[in-house]
């Protein structure tokens with residue numbers, strides 16, 4: 001009976017996986033190739049991981065493709081990454097649609113080229129009714145930006161009278177974050193060996209299980225993802241409760 005309770009708490013698949021795909025540059029350098037080669041290999045890894053998440057019936061996969069801080073990279077690397085996003089979207093939107101995958105972007109789009117913004121909007125519109133995996137791509141995204149834009153929206157609604165004397169609480173902020181309507185990540189994965197969150201989904205990661213691996217992103221394959229998911233499944237999530245409460249099966253979040 002005791003192990004049954006443990007099983008029921010510990011064996012669920014994550015609903016939402018969020019990934020910082022780090023290590024493309026080092027992967028290329030190890031092969032004496034330019035960083036661009038690593039980013040191209042990174043796109044191939046993205047495709048395999050998206051397929052794997054769809055097969056494993058994961059509800060949401062969020063990929064950190066470009067942070068608010070990545071503009072600090074050399075200009076040619078920034079334009080290479082932007083070109084790669086555009087080419088990938090052009091090539092993949094129809095395939096995602098055929099596989100019933102819904103595409104969504106988070107981040108400040110205003111700094112992106114109008115062509116890229118248009119393609120992103122097209123991808124979202126074309127796939128909006130799909131209901132298998134939701135693939136969220138974070139582009140020019142930062143956790144600070146997300147919270148600031150949520151607070152700004154709330155402030156604007158107060159000044160126009162749409163919100164009168166609101167109570168600032170978790171549901172109100174959730175509704176205004178770029179991730180509104182999505183469950184918070186259950187599992188956060190960062191490849192490439194660094195052990196930090198780097199301004200990614202700061203609000204949403206409050207109770208997320210963190211998983212760090214030295215594997216460089218282009219080498220992160222479905223087996224590596226399964227290993228991360230298995231590590232997640234072996235953890236006991238307590239959400240502030242005691243371990244005993246969870247064992248007694250009295251609280252299932």
Ligand code: FPP
Nearest residue numbers: 021022023024025026027042043065085088
């Ligand atoms: C970090 O590796 C990776 C990025 C900043 C870009 C991630 C982009 C992709 C995987 C390709 C495009 C993705 C999509 C969704 C179309 P790094 O360059 O910091 O590697 P390093 O730490 O080894 O230098």
